[in-house]
Amino acid sequence: MFTSYFIKHMTYTKATAFSPEQQEVARIAKVLSHPARIAILQHLAEAKTCISGDISSALPLSRTTVSQHLTELKNAGLIKGEIDGLTVCYCIDQETYDKARQLLEGMLAAIKSSCCTDTCC
Amino acid sequence: MFTSYFIKHMTYTKATAFSPEQQEVARIAKVLSHPARIAILQHLAEAKTCISGDISSALPLSRTTVSQHLTELKNAGLIKGEIDGLTVCYCIDQETYDKARQLLEGMLAAIKSSCCTDTCC
DNA sequence: GAAGTATGACGTAAACATACGACATGGTGT
């Protein structure tokens, strides 16, 4: 790609320079990095029945914005939605969710301060 | 605030409309939402001694950009840095880190698909 | 004090994220 020679600031492109695991963890964290998406996940978990699109009525956001967040959650595989006539049933995709959770928690568990015995910090 | 009456699109402001816990979880996830910050945390965890600012040499990023990520991690309280003469010692702030980890994992554990028995999904 | 080195702060450009109104789509019911 000769074009890359002319790119001055490779904004946002450096993410690909890290390990696949680091990218994957960051990707999962990004999905969880907005309170609305946390709220949606919690709402779906609490709901006893499949929830249609009136999730927006339970949130301080417009239907359009909620739909956008739902799309992101769906793209990440954390939830799945199937059309049921007039409404769409959104549910947590437990399989993908558990995998994502496992990957994230595994990374978090591996982070442990190994320095700072007494000389510094 | 009368000014709010004139704000057409309240971009990015709706985050405050969610619960403090949802905001906090999202804030933690946001810090972890970039592979560079994951890499920095892992690097600090693996390092046996306190690491100075040459973290950038271990990463595919410029020193300036790494410094920016370090600042974000520091603002979040996940790491701490103390000046030691010419260099700065960056370490994981185990106490804050553990709290953040606990909050995040607690939220993740509470998410469980409760619908979709057989009728849908 | 001057030179050298390591660091953070400032400024800037490009890409992305957020939020919403308006429109298009597609099934329901009359």
Add this chain to the structure above:
DNA sequence: ACACCATGTCGTATGTTTACGTCATACTTC
């Protein structure tokens, strides 16, 4: 066919993040 309803898509305005070069600061060493 027609109106109705719930949903997704598109366009747009605004704010935030990412990435880097350049400068200012501060400590060390000669």
